[in-house]
Amino acid sequence: MAKVYKDLREFLQTLEEEGQLVRVKEEVNPEPDIGAAGRAASSMPNGPAVLFENIKGYKGSVVTNVHGSWQNHALMMGMPKDTPTKEQFEELNARWDKFPVPPNVVSREEAPCKENVITEDINLFEVLPLYRINEQDGGFFISKASVISGDPDALDDFGRQNVGTYRIQVKDKDRIGIQALPMHDIAVQLAKAERKNEPLPVAIALGNNPLVTFMASTPVGYSQNEYEFVGALQDGVPTDIVRADTAEHLFVPAGAEVVLEGYIIPRVRVVEGPFGEFPGSYSGSRLQCEIQVTRITHRTDPIFENLYLGMPWTEIDYLMALNTSVPLYKQIKESFPEVVAVNAMYTHGIGVIISTKCRYGGYGKGVAMRLLSTPHGMPYSKIVIVVDEFVDPFNLEQVMWALTTRVLPHKDVTMIENAPGMPLDPSSNPAGMTTKLIIDATTPVAPEPNPRAVELLKDPVGTAEWTTIIKGLQAAMDEK
Amino acid sequence: MKCPRCDSENTRTMVKSPVGDVWEVYVCEVCWYSWRSTENPVVLPKFKLTEESIAALGVIPPIPPLDV
Numbered sequence: 227m228a229k230v231y232k233d234l235r236e237f238l239q240t241l242e243e244e245g246q247l248v249r250v251k252e253e254v255n256p257e258p259d260i261g262a263a264g265r266a267a268s269s270m271p272n273g274p275a276v277l278f279e280n281i282k283g284y285k286g287s288v289v290t291n292v293h294g295s296w297q298n299h300a301l302m303m304g305m306p307k308d309t310p311t312k313e314q315f316e317e318l319n320a321r322w323d324k325f326p327v328p329p330n331v332v333s334r335e336e337a338p339c340k341e342n343v344i345t346e347d348i349n350l351f352e353v354l355p356l357y358r359i360n361e362q363d364g365g366f367f368i369s370k371a372s373v374i375s376g377d378p379d380a381l382d383d384f385g386r387q388n389v390g391t392y393r394i395q396v397k398d399k400d401r402i403g404i405q406a407l408p409m410h411d412i413a414v415q416l417a418k419a420e421r422k423n424e425p426l427p428v429a430i431a432l433g434n435n436p437l438v439t440f441m442a443s444t445p446v447g448y449s450q451n452e453y454e455f456v457g458a459l460q461d462g463v464p465t466d467i468v469r470a471d472t473a474e475h476l477f478v479p480a481g482a483e484v485v486l487e488g489y490i491i492p493r494v495r496v497v498e499g500p501f502g503e504f505p506g507s508y509s510g511s512r513l514q515c516e517i518q519v520t521r522i523t524h525r526t527d528p529i530f531e532n533l534y535l536g537m538p539w540t541e542i543d544y545l546m547a548l549n550t551s552v553p554l555y556k557q558i559k560e561s562f563p564e565v566v567a568v569n570a571m572y573t574h575g576i577g578v579i580i581s582t583k584c585r586y587g588g589y590g591k592g593v594a595m596r597l598l599s600t601p602h603g604m605p606y607s608k609i610v611i612v613v614d615e616f617v618d619p620f621n622l623e624q625v626m627w628a629l630t631t632r633v634l635p636h637k638d639v640t641m642i643e644n645a646p647g648m649p650l651d652p653s654s655n656p657a658g659m660t661t662k663l664i665i666d667a668t669t670p671v672a673p674e675p676n677p678r679a680v681e682l683l684k685d686p687v688g689t690a691e692w693t694t695i696i697k698g699l700q701a702a703m704d705e706k
Numbered sequence: 707m708k709c710p711r712c713d714s715e716n717t718r719t720m721v722k723s724p725v726g727d728v729w730e731v732y733v734c735e736v737c738w739y740s741w742r743s744t745e746n747p748v749v750l751p752k753f754k755l756t757e758e759s760i761a762a763l764g765v766i767p768p769i770p771p772l773d774v
């Protein structure tokens with residue numbers, strides 16, 4: 227049974243034991259230190275989480291880059307920290323099929339997130355060491371929140387309760403802006419409330435078990451509950467949740483560091499942004515929704531978990547890497563069992579590499595077209611590379627081998643103009659329209675002619691044994 | 707005190723540092739830009755706002771019609 231974390235603190239402890247968390251004990255300034263550290267840590271190949279214990283003018287601590295490396299990602303799943311990306315992908319796929327695993331509802335007394343309650347003179351700055359992430363951001367942002375909301379037409383339908391990550395700008399001591407994009411689940415619920423001019427109750431959980439954060443940013447179906455996926459990804463172990471104080475129908479993670487409760491003010495839009503986003507550029511100001519915070523509950527000495535995002539790769543790219551790849555893989559695999567793996571890690575799936583066995587000639591192109599008709603792939607995916615089943619799509623050296631040895635551009639490169647695009651892709655023009663590029667880097671199979679069929683090199687006999695011998699010699703040297 | 711983004715004088719102190727008297731955070735009530743006293747904000751020309759440009763900003767998500 228894989229290691230399971232009840233809350234963020236248990237995970238941070240494991241990260242520290244594994245050398246994947248560093249503590250900054252000296253006093254730092256909120257700007258630009260915390261953003262800069264998040265940038266620096268996520269640029270390192272085995273980037274650790276960074277815990278700031280002393281921030282000028284604030285009481286509490288901040289942790290950043292919690293998900294920001296493959297090592298931390300593997301530990302999130304309870305796997306050894308050096309687990310290769312493809313193995314993490316395969317393990318996620320296996321656990322995914324255990325959905326749904328109903329969560330465990332605990333009593334209010336049992337939930338650490340209820341230790342402290344604030345209902346008067348609410349001041350977010352007393353609880354959270356807020357800071358500016360990127361220089362031109364319009365204010366202090368909460369970038370790693372799990373926002374819980376219900377369907378106003380079906381409050382008791384647990385499946386339609388949504389847990390999602392949306393960027394949040396602090397506008398005042400007790401008021402925050404939220405980005406509810408029309409294609410995301412919360413916008414469906416908000417529209418129902420706004421038609422009746424009613425507030426939409428929300429609870430915002432900060433500092434969670436890393437798999438809660440992982441699922442909050444995964445594009446699952448509207449009627450699929452994210453907590454039931456957390457139980458699946460914990461290999462069948464249910465996650466603990468507790469009822470929110472101000473909205474009977476909402477449930478929050480019992481071990482959350484901080485829970486902000488309140489409501490989206492109906493039919494009001496106020497300037498939000500700009501904000502540095504995952505494609506590496508700022509997204510401009512828009513008129514967006516605001517939330518009135520009416521209650522805060524929090525653990526004693528809460529830790530504020532927040533992430534840096536900017537020029538890829540940053541923490542958010544690690545967080546969105548496999549939780550974008552897995553649902554796309556599941557959807558394509560259903561129609562074409564030859565598909566081996568899908569790497570949709572690049573810029574939230576704008577670039578995708580698919581590994582597949584080709585059943586008949588032209589198969590690679592067909593698989594690419596299937597990707598381009600999935601709910602996420604149709605608007606997001608712009609550059610699709612298809613490689614053979616023996617190429618690891620997560621290994622770019624192997625993918626470059628496939629491009630250089632398997633692509634004859636006049637027949638293997640295809641462009642489809644005037645297709646759906648992703649507005650945050652700064653190359654889409656007009657925003658939200660693009661040209662699709664398919665590169666078929668698979669070996670030709672019949673009836674496609676392959677006039678220059680070649681023999682692939684195999685490893686010499688004894689290579690595996692020699693790997694063990696050399697590793698042993700190297701380890702012996704390290705001990706000296 | 708002028709807003710670094712829209713030049714409005716309609717600004718106020720949002721909050722003082724919870725520990726010590728080491729900084730304050732200000733906010734503009736026209737464009738809701740906020741900044742800390744220890745920062746020296748320089749808003750790039752492309753991110754500057756006026757009352758006219760605020761009125762012309764896109765709305766996310768659109769506000770649906772009221773049920774009757």
Ligand SMILES: [Zn+2]
Nearest residue numbers: 709712734737
């Ligand atoms: Zn202003």
